[in-house]
Amino acid sequence: MGSILNLPPHATGAQKAWHVxxxxxxxxxxxxxxxxxxVIIPLSFSSGSFLNFPLPGLSLRWYHELLGSERWLxxxxxxVVVAISSxxxxxxxxxxxxxxxxxxxxxxxxxxxxxxxxxxxxxxxxVAVGVYFFYAPLGLTGSLLGLTLAHTALAAPFVVxxxxxxxxGFDTNLxxxxxxxxxxQTTAFFRVTLPIILPGVVSGAxxxxxxxxxxxxxxxxxxxxxxxxxxxxxxDGIRENISPVIxxxxxxxxxxxxxxxxxxxxxxxxxxxxxxxx
Amino acid sequence: xxxxSLTGRSGARIESRNLxxxxxxxxxxxxxxxxxxxxxxxxxxxxxxxxxIVGMLIRSVENSELPTTMPETAAALRQWDGIDLPPEPVFxxxxxxxxxxxxxxxxxxxxxxxxxxVPNMRSVLFATARGLPETPNGxxxxxxxxxxxxxxxxxTWAVMRRxxxxxxPLYMLASVDREMDASGSIVKVASDRAIYIDIFIRTFxxxxxxxxxxLVLGYPLAFKLASLPPRVSNLLMILVLLPFWTSILVRTGAxxxxxxxxxxxxxxxxxxxxxxxxxxxxxxxxxxYVAMIHILLPFMVLPLYSVMRGISPAYMRAATSLGATxxxxxxxxxxxQTIPGVGAGCLLVFILGVxxxxxxxxxxxxxxxxxxxxxxxxxxxxxNWGMAAALGSVLLIATLLLYWxxxxxxxxxxxxxx
Numbered sequence: 108m109g110s111i112l113n114l115p116p117h118a119t120g121a122q123k124a125w126h127v128x129x130x131x132x133x134x135x136x137x138x139x140x141x142x143x144x145x146v147i148i149p150l151s152f153s154s155g156s157f158l159n160f161p162l163p164g165l166s167l168r169w170y171h172e173l174l175g176s177e178r179w180l181x182x183x184x185x186x187v188v189v190a191i192s193s194x195x196x197x198x199x200x201x202x203x204x205x206x207x208x209x210x211x212x213x214x215x216x217x218x219x220x221x222x223x224x225x226x227x228x229x230x231x232x233x234v235a236v237g238v239y240f241f242y243a244p245l246g247l248t249g250s251l252l253g254l255t256l257a258h259t260a261l262a263a264p265f266v267v268x269x270x271x272x273x274x275x276g277f278d279t280n281l282x283x284x285x286x287x288x289x290x291x292q293t294t295a296f297f298r299v300t301l302p303i304i305l306p307g308v309v310s311g312a313x314x315x316x317x318x319x320x321x322x323x324x325x326x327x328x329x330x331x332x333x334x335x336x337x338x339x340x341x342x343d344g345i346r347e348n349i350s351p352v353i354x355x356x357x358x359x360x361x362x363x364x365x366x367x368x369x370x371x372x373x374x375x376x377x378x379x380x381x382x383x384x385x
Numbered sequence: 386x387x388x389x390s391l392t393g394r395s396g397a398r399i400e401s402r403n404l405x406x407x408x409x410x411x412x413x414x415x416x417x418x419x420x421x422x423x424x425x426x427x428x429x430x431x432x433x434x435x436x437x438i439v440g441m442l443i444r445s446v447e448n449s450e451l452p453t454t455m456p457e458t459a460a461a462l463r464q465w466d467g468i469d470l471p472p473e474p475v476f477x478x479x480x481x482x483x484x485x486x487x488x489x490x491x492x493x494x495x496x497x498x499x500x501x502x503v504p505n506m507r508s509v510l511f512a513t514a515r516g517l518p519e520t521p522n523g524x525x526x527x528x529x530x531x532x533x534x535x536x537x538x539x540x541t542w543a544v545m546r547r548x549x550x551x552x553x554p555l556y557m558l559a560s561v562d563r564e565m566d567a568s569g570s571i572v573k574v575a576s577d578r579a580i581y582i583d584i585f586i587r588t589f590x591x592x593x594x595x596x597x598x599x600l601v602l603g604y605p606l607a608f609k610l611a612s613l614p615p616r617v618s619n620l621l622m623i624l625v626l627l628p629f630w631t632s633i634l635v636r637t638g639a640x641x642x643x644x645x646x647x648x649x650x651x652x653x654x655x656x657x658x659x660x661x662x663x664x665x666x667x668x669x670x671x672x673x674y675v676a677m678i679h680i681l682l683p684f685m686v687l688p689l690y691s692v693m694r695g696i697s698p699a700y701m702r703a704a705t706s707l708g709a710t711x712x713x714x715x716x717x718x719x720x721x722q723t724i725p726g727v728g729a730g731c732l733l734v735f736i737l738g739v740x741x742x743x744x745x746x747x748x749x750x751x752x753x754x755x756x757x758x759x760x761x762x763x764x765x766x767x768x769n770w771g772m773a774a775a776l777g778s779v780l781l782i783a784t785l786l787l788y789w790x791x792x793x794x795x796x797x798x799x800x801x802x803x
Contacts, residue, residue: 133609136602141624143639144631158642160649200426207422211415228788230740232757233777236764237437260434321632324742341634345747357635364630
């Protein structure tokens with residue numbers, strides 16, 4: 108592609124125009140993607156109570172209000188508890204399953220794969236209604252445990268996809284070498300395989316964490332006032348009375364996503380290096 | 386293998402047979418181990434994910450209200466041939482169980498179920514049950530008909546007979562704007578109540594519009610990014626990945642703020658002088674489209690980008706060197722190679738878009754809600770679980786069909802994140 112777009116000296120006028128137009132379109136689409144997120148940040152530092160420009164002045168009052176509110180703090184606590192528990196569960200189950208799917212093609216392999224990935228594509232509202240009906244007689248509605256179990260199912264495919272992708276580049280000769288040197292399977296796994304695929308496992312875990320931490324539809328169905336999660340609190344806030352407190356919470360969540368994205372990139376590079384791709 | 390060549394010929398044959406058996410055994414063990422590793426997740430998903438969804442599918446045809454509250458009447462109604470009025474024993478057991486239900490306050494479920502087919506059945510049922518004598522005045526048929534003439538109407542008993550069946554097509558039919566008339570044949574519902582087909586069409590239409598826009602915006606972006614040197618494109622990819630990693634609620638909330646009447650977009654447009662009055666951009670279709678395109682665009686760009694990165698620039702160079710204009714080279718050489726990415730991106734965006742709930746609920750008006758909204762509405766607001774399950778089932782079937790297409794065309798293991 109480079110040859111056309113980096114414009115050879117003999118480029119015609121039409122080619123030059125096309126070149127400029129494509130750059131302009133790219134810049135516009137990138138601006139469309141990033142600006143809405145960036146606009147929220149200054150609004151959260153407003154000293155006024157309306158979400159518009161120009162800002163009447165700068166202050167941290169909305170952060171004080173956010174971090175001083177028991178409602179927001181307890182929803183944050185609930186979200187963290189649910190996200191960490193479902194991440195642990197999904198990561199263990201998902202990593203084991205990826206190892207199994209990698210080890211051999213067994214009968215029904217494709218069907219198993221389709222089932223394992225399906226929580227990603229089934230509309231969330233269907234999962235929500237399904238678990239709402241199903242968990243109620245088990246006493247799992249209105250409990251963080253019920254939400255954790257549902258979120259684990261939703262998060263597991265991300266772990267399977269990420270870990271499977273890492274395993275595809277894994278040289279099985281390494282675990283064979285470990286076995287030939289007398290390591291049993293467990294030792295070989297923990298001393299050889301796991302350290303190499305660990306960046307992939309951690310990426311999968313981060314995906315799982317975000318999936319649970321962001322999930323609101325199932326939370327709307329399964330939680331009562333006592334189990335309110337952060338996204339649910341955001342949802343109610345946006346629907347009822349959108350105030351700069353929401354902007355402050357959003358800003359903190361944006362900082363979190365920047366952190367997560369950076370960690371993911373570091374992990375990706377490390378994983379490629381460990382598996383000798385680069 | 387090499388060891389067998391050291392022994393004699395017959396020995397080699399025995400050894401090779403042994404080796405084959407051994408290999409088979411090892412292979413079988415590997416498969417068992419693989420299955421054992423996958424089993425925990427599979428069992429977990431079967432119990433906490435699959436079973437709830439199957440439960441919802443079952444609920445869409447469930448018809449347990451009358452059979453559980455009035456078991457004898459239900460059994461007697463199932464025996465009846467459905468012609469004219471049912472025989473006296475049906476009336477008798479109905480009267481007995483109606484009185485018992487009134488005493489134990491268990492009639493609400495039956496009343497609700499019957500109301501779905503005949504709107505005033507709730508009041509008829511309770512009016513008949515209130516102060517029902519213990520012994521009939523003549524026959525039970527006459528007694529009940531005297532209390533309310535509805536019980537003398539064969540159409541009422543046709544409905545009762547349908548309510549006594551173990552399963553009902555009522556909700557599934559209603560979710561595609563159909564119902565059963567008195568004779569039991571399937572007819573269209575009155576046009577003022579026929580809303581669900583329109584809602585399904587709206588849902589698919591909105592998902593399609595969002596998909597097309599994502600392709601229109603995402604294709605040139607991915608094309609440009611893929612043609613840049615990796616150092617630059619990796620940097621610019623951050624602008625695609627940051628929204629991808631940011632909470633959906635943050636992004637939806639941001640659009641509510643941006644698009645409101647006194648929001649930055651209206652302010653800017655007025656300041657530039659393009660408009661004199663603020664535009665209504667939120668709580669309508671425009672807002673839903675803009676927010677959904679913003680949220681789903683990364684799902685289009687990422688697969689397109691990864692496909693385009695793998696296309697060697699040599700093909701295009703070859704085409705132009707053979708005399709093709711840049712446009713022809715693009716259309717005949719480059720575009721066909723990106724079709725897998727286009728397919729993957731479009732299917733993914735469409736599948737995700739069809740199931741959207743949060744964004745239309747927050748950014749849309751009453752006329753912009755998709756099927757998911759009505760599933761939630763029937764579950765939480767009107768508590769018509771049969772209807773919620775039926776609409777959910779139709780949506781699920783549509784999604785699974787698309788998922789199947791995705792699996793066939795793209796391959797499930799090709800699904801990647803980031």
